[in-house]
Amino acid sequence: xxxxxxxxxxxxxxxxxxxxxxxxxxxxxxxxxxxxxxxxxxxxxxxxxxxxxxxxxxxxxxxxxxxxxxxxxxxxxxxxxxxxxxxxxxxxxxxxxxxxxxxxxxxxxxxxxxxxxxxxxxxxxxxxxxxxxxxxxx
Numbered sequence: 001x002x003x004x005x006x007x008x009x010x011x012x013x014x015x016x017x018x019x020x021x022x023x024x025x026x027x028x029x030x031x032x033x034x035x036x037x038x039x040x041x042x043x044x045x046x047x048x049x050x051x052x053x054x055x056x057x058x059x060x061x062x063x064x065x066x067x068x069x070x071x072x073x074x075x076x077x078x079x080x081x082x083x084x085x086x087x088x089x090x091x092x093x094x095x096x097x098x099x100x101x102x103x104x105x106x107x108x109x110x111x112x113x114x115x116x117x118x119x120x121x122x123x124x125x126x127x128x129x130x131x132x133x134x135x136x137x138x
Contacts, residue, residue, distance in 0.1 A: 011087070013027050014026040015028070016028065016030065016063050016064040016066055016125060017063035017064045017123065017125070019066060019091055019100065019125060021093055021098055021130050022091060022093075023091050024089070024090035025090070026086070026088070026089040026090070027086065027089070028061070028085070028089060028100075029061065029084075029085050029115055030061050030068075030084060030086060030115075031082070031083050031114070031119050032059055032083075033057075033058040033059065033060060033080070033121065034080050035055050035079070035080055036055060036056050036057070037054075039052065039053065039054040040052070051072070052072065053071070053072050054069060054075075055069075055074075056068075057069075060120065060121065061120070064123035064124065065119060065120070065121055065123065065124050065126075066099075066125045066126050067097075067099050068100040068101070068102075069092065069094075069099050069100070069101045071101075077108050077110050082114065083110070083114045084109060084110050085107075086100065086107075086108055087102070087106050087108075088102065088105050088107065090102075093130065096129045096130050096131065097126050097129055098125055098126055098128070098130070099126065
């Protein structure tokens with residue numbers, strides 16, 4: 001068997017202001033500005049009751065802020081003031097605005113120590129409304 005020397009690629013970190021609709025594979029270091037639970041319900045799933053939780057968290061870096069949708073176990077990691085690394089994050093569109101999310105192919109990691117940057121709160125990318133425009137060649 002031939003040994004492959006491909007190894008892991010070093011992640012390229014993205015800044016919040018670089019996020020665009022329909023993109024994925026982002027790795028970001030962000031601070032949690034606040035976190036608000038928007039859905040919490042139990043679901044009887046056989047012998048154990050599974051809890052479904054969704055929180056909308058305002059996260060950002062020195063370039064801007066965006067809403068991050070935390071699901072289930074991710075909710076516990078998104079504590080106000082903590083610094084997290086979002087790996088393989090993607091942009092979901094919700095009512096015409098951007099939401100950052102990490103699905104089963106990504107990871108949310110709490111980092112120590114906290115990041116040294118201060119969050120630029122006057123550039124909220126989730127407040128920008130996008131409209132889907134179909135382009136027809138003619």
